[in-house]
Amino acid sequence: MKFKTSKTLTFLAFAGLFISCKKESEKFPDGIEHVIVIGVDGLSPDGIQKSKSPIIHDMIANGSVKWNVRTVLTSSSSQNWASMISGAGPEQHGVINNDWELDDHSLPPIVQEADGRFPTIFSVLHREKPEVEIGTVYHWDGFGRLFQKSAVNYDKRFSTEDSTATDFIKYIKEKKPTLGFVHFDHVDHAGHHGGHGSPEYYQSVAKTDSLVGQILKGIKDAGIEENTLVIIWADHGGIGYGHGGATPQEAEIAGIFYGKDVKKGYKVEQQVYTYDLAATIAFALKLTPPYAWIGRPVKSVFEGFSEPENLYLGEKTVDQPVIYPERKLYQQAGGLYTTETATVKIDTKAEKGVTHYTTDGSDPKTSSPVYKVPFTVNKTTVVKAKSYDEKGNGSPLSTAYFRLVKPGLGNGLNTTFYQGKDLTKVPVFANLKKGSAWVSPEFNINRDQINGIVENDNFSFALQFSGFIQIDTPGKYIFSTQSDDGSKLFIDGKEVVNNDGNHGVQEQTGSVELTAGKHTIRVDYYNNGGGFWLDAFYKGPGLTKQLIPADKLFTK
Template identity: 75%
Template sequence: MFPKTTFLLPAAFLFFVSCKEKSEEKPAGIEHVIVIGIDGLSPDGIKKAETPVIDDMIANGSVKWNVRTVLTSASSQNWASMIMGAGPEQHGIINNDWEMDDHTLPPIVNEADGRFPTIFSIFHKAKPEAEIGVVYHWDGFGRLFQKNAVNYDKRFSTEDSTATDFINYIKAKKPALGFVHFDHVDHAGHHGGHGSEEYYKSVVKADSLIGKILAGIKDAGIMDKTLIILWADHGGIGYGHGGATPQEAEITGVFYGKDVKKGYKIEQQVYTYDLASTMAFALGVQQPYAWIGRPVKAVFEEFNEPANLWLGEKAVEAPVIYPDRKLYQQAGGLYIDEIPTVKIERRIDKSTTRYTIDGTDPNTKSPLYEKPFKLDKTSVVKSRSYDEKGNPSILSTAYFRIVKTGLGNGLSATFYQGDDLKKLPDFNKIKKGASWTSPEFALNRDDINKLLEKGNESFAAKFEGLIQIDEPGKYLFTTQSDDGSKLYIDGKEVVDNDGNHGVQEETGTIELTAGKHPIRVEYYNNGGGFWLDAFYKGPKIAKQLIPADKLFLK
């Protein structure tokens, strides 16, 4: 046996280890954390609206353009995840209808009031003397946190009054942790649509309010000690959100102020529940084991990206096929007695762009896009760009539907006025309204709004006709709808997409013979934004919107 030996470590080495551990407890010098939460603020909104204040925060701070939300991409579960450092599976807030006295999934661990631990409660327990304040525009935010953990808790009905009160609070109390919530951008998304002029104007307004808050922090004399974080709960598509698309489930995280790297683009993957962990890290408090979030340390000076960071394959920005997508409307379009022109725009320099028009995925041997071209029949156009090293982008897809009048194409559509519908109604027991011929399974917002009872946005619609099947075999049908829908072929239910939800996709399959088959789609809207699309895929047919030239009245 070897004799036991005592090793004495140099004092300088022990001092170095001690300092290193202490320095990683929190960034140096941060005494205040202010979070500005903008409901419904998408990366697209920041990039396309006039946002000089946010632009300056990004230029002089750190940014992550594609922070991933939790699903569904709705408000309650995402605001909860932001302040709880965990997802719905842990905190139990699984939908927007959650209430303290009405929910199905209890939190994995809870505090005395029944709620999962939040950044407010853990910071209050760690530092009871610290000033903590929350001001919010949406009253639903107030039900998500422990009231006994905050010193200041106020709700206001407008974005301006919310900002004014929060600024006054900062000046008066100089909180160690302040959180403000604005709801007007989300309202604009639901009313005018994401990507609309109304939506971008609401983002401009948010930018001006952020500027006022920054000025208030400066006037309070704490700017040089404050970390400011800009966050959102979800993005949006069309007139809503809740689905699993990048437009809905990605937001932008901006870090600005004390100890934050300037002009830095965050490399690590970031999730919405990482916000609470980052706040805890900046404030020097230990997060609960039940949290799954991780602090975004790389935004701070003296801290690096994770050593085990895996970035995967390089992401190349996809080209855009014009006409581009607008609101819910898919790229491409419906052309009645017209010949469409396809234009493809690449988004990266020194790249090549290739395309197909038969619905197959393009590769390096597909036609090279050089100039706009015309289509003479219904086509699924797909495109992909390749950078100088041959790295491919994700696919871009557009659906061009071409139909000629006088051939009997179309569907019989009927409107039904609803009353707070929660699922598809019995159409024999609901008030029947106007009928019209629709070229495809689609709802025109302006036309529907003219049919609605004043103050009542709940309605249903039914589309009936025949679908031409050219090749026998197994077919997959899909509806994407907000709210519920069902699709029937030959009187058989093929797709069940019923219930209240944002734009959601459901599928079903059926064996079909060649020839015409009765097809019916039933749809309803509970209120707010609405949308309906119907797709199919079959033998020699790529997945696509069911073409208008394959739909017949009889």
């Protein structure tokens, strides 16, 4: 018995020594003393790639980038800013929407600190290293409600991007923070006002580039350039004039890493999520993240670190082709034509790729026709295209909707505008005052037209589209609306699609059995404010899913 006890004690001592040595020898980046995070609300990968932003592109060339960091859903601000500083998603930290307030929310954090908030990178750093300098400067006041005030030494909010940058640079020079976090909101404003992908949007990204250059100079002037890690991050992208939906354009952002110990010209392979930002900062500063965090550090951006050993990349995909006229803001690729024909042009983006296409609604295969030169279509047609490289790897599918309608045949939809106020669901139209009325060719919204009729820039409004749809083949039809905010679709007075409520661009579907002939069709739509979007689709016997075409819609 005595001998066994001695062996046990010896084993435990050895095990403890092994664990201690392992912890001491755990590898971290070497010499990072400062982390500066530049957060840009609404900055999309497309915005970086297509804008004049030489400084950011130089950071990418001399640093590391992940082009498709996945956000949490919904792709809106509060839940994503909370996730990036909390190392966890809404399920853990409880910030599930933009209405969240510390004293008014439905889902408590799974673990909380004394102030009721989930642990953030600020509080974790402050707890482990209470002597270090931590500061935040932000443009959107909503950011300030997401973190522990007691964990930061500096907490300022400013009303413009320029004043935000000026103060943040001053702070860097004076305090040389271990962690400095700046938030800019002007790119998101441009996305809501001019539209994502608009000249105004790209100009706002170019402005960001200038501000980033000023911050980098401030870091250099502070004398901390040689031991500083700089990270550019965002909360979401956008589509049209808004965001919040589950599309790559809205739910993917770029993560850029630059400075001390960062690999140059490196493209990250591992999957990265918005909540990995906090974990990466903790890793760079040699902190122990809370167990409740689900974020993982993006170690592969640092010299001496490889991609995860268990990394699975799945099937390789190549760049998808572009069908012209390409998608623009809320306009789907393709277009509406009142001429006899429409010209289809396809651009192959995949390196050494070949593009196959169809015009019959089927998905292209390697046996489908190869695109070589532009061609014309003389009737409403759904064009689909897919590229393949030399090894047979395929691209995502590209789809364009070419709608051809002849004038003078009574096509269109009777459309009525209603000015609203703080609408939160599709209204009872009888309770609202009618405004302008016109005939729309399809279920969509002309922003320039709406801009001219809203009262006092009040973008809480409603629209009602009504008419008839021609059904050529009897059978089961599936209808859907994509809208921001709410919409409902009715056939023969029966509700078929309910896509109501405040939300970003999202799609809801419903089905109905229809006989051949004309049926009444109506879409009720409302916008709460900000960006707006409406498309209506259908599919049925012999018909691929497509925008409900103008030549099948009639005013009577």
